[in-house]
Amino acid sequence: MTSITAPSSPELAPSVSPIEGLRQTATLAWRTLVQIRHNPWELSDFSIQPIMFVLLFTYVFGGAIAGATGKYLTFALPGIIVMNMLFVTMYVGTGLNTDLTKGVFDRLRSLPVARWAPLAGRITADLVKQAWSIALLLGVGTILGFRIGTSALALLGAVALLLAFALAFSWVSVLVGLLARDPEKVQLFGFTALFPITFVSNVFVRTETMPGWLQAFVDVNPVTILADATRGLMLGGRVAGPVIGSLLWAAVIVVVFAPLSVWAFKRRV
């Protein structure tokens, strides 16, 4: 039988090179994505659920809100993509929390891997899920009659903006993942905080239809601004203002939540 622990070479690296860190990040992203194969329910979470939203809102409320379902789909789909993007970022927090509570995180940290690789791996995997969800929603939308009114380049711009915002908003998810006692609590946060924030926006209805005091909130809600930017890039219309506004919001979120996450991380491990 082969010896299970032949003496290792005594050459020990003093630190991890950035290239190695990126390779470890890719390996850890693979690990997060390969889980989907064993747990197909997760796939349905970020595939079937958003499609349900599109179908329900288009065919149940669409007629009442916009007068015609086709017209409503055009209005609502970019916003639904934004809303779904925010929900999908919660996987970063639930995954991180699961790793912490189950002890996987300790094992990873006891290995000679870059300290940032476990988190970067999660976020990379999340971006893959995000890209998949966006493509899926656009595909379903196209089948139902949604048409891009701008150019392929503008569409790519919209996807890039959504992914950039997802990257920034992941810090919120990371913080929740670090503070929550168990993964279920992270999901609970997703529902109790993200639902109101996404609904009190112009994702589903035009701001003008709401009471004045609510409009004030809706107008500054980053979900509204990002939905406007996505509409502009996909359908045409105002682009520069909402895009800049979205990027500013993304920057603010990073500036606030990244240090908080670092603090919560140090407190927890």
Added chain:
Amino acid sequence: MNHAIWTEGLVKRFGETTALAGVDLAVRTGTILGLLGPNGAGKTTAVRVLATLLRPDAGHATVGGYDVARDAHRVRQLIGLTGQYASVDETLTGAENLLLIGRLLGVPRREAKQRARELVAKFDLEQAADRAAKTYSGGMRRRLDLAASLVGRPRMLYLDEPTTGLDPRSRLELWDLVRSLVADGVTVLLTTQYLDEADKLADEIAVIDHGRVIATGTPDELKAKIGAQSLAVRPADEADLPTVVSVVGELAGVAPDVEGQLVTAPVVDPVLLPAVVRRLDDAGVLIAELALRSSSLNEVFLSLTGRPAEETSENEDSEGVPA
């Protein structure tokens, strides 16, 4: 100095709680040190410091000659960690878990797969290799945990209560695996709550209590000091109880423990049993039960500290689920 693991005055506090209050340990290369103590004594904290997961508040620790705080990355290349708090990914299969670690260590894909197959075979997990780890039994989980910590061929292996919650057979199997690793030259730090586990596996034992090492020595030295076995005597006639207590007490040299009709005392000198039998026979006492059994951790603590092992659970809580 040929110490694979060495600590001096290690201190770690969690808020108000002092988990380590100045721990000195020295583990010679290629040997097993058993860190023996009750829940909350600081065992896991010590392992987490040595695994670079926690920074000590004071003191030093070196692994393979490298400081765990200053040279953490080098230390991580030398160690393997298996414990309640360092676990595998339950949603991945056993083989995927081993592949993941191999890949993270920079092993090329083909070799990492080969290594995973090797370990799966060695740890008798072939049947379950392609099943999600959450479907594994307790014994299989521990074997996978141990296999995962060996992917990188570590020179030092930390086993944090590796057999807690295992059935006796799985326990013996795990002991055999640990012995075969040491035969290959690996240095092992084993934490346990079981005296017999430390006795059977360890070359040296350090008894830890309230974050302090209160006794060290080879199992034989410790047993000679504390009595690794205890003698239990039950008289057939209740009226003979005082005689039994006085005879056992006199010969054992300590006041025996009396529970109902059962009189127990630690055995330091092996002549105790025949001596007790002879004296009780001379006194005409009829014996209903007479037994030698392994001392429990409690009895070890009783003889070392004069009080039973306390489970100071608050330590382990604040370090365990790292809250």
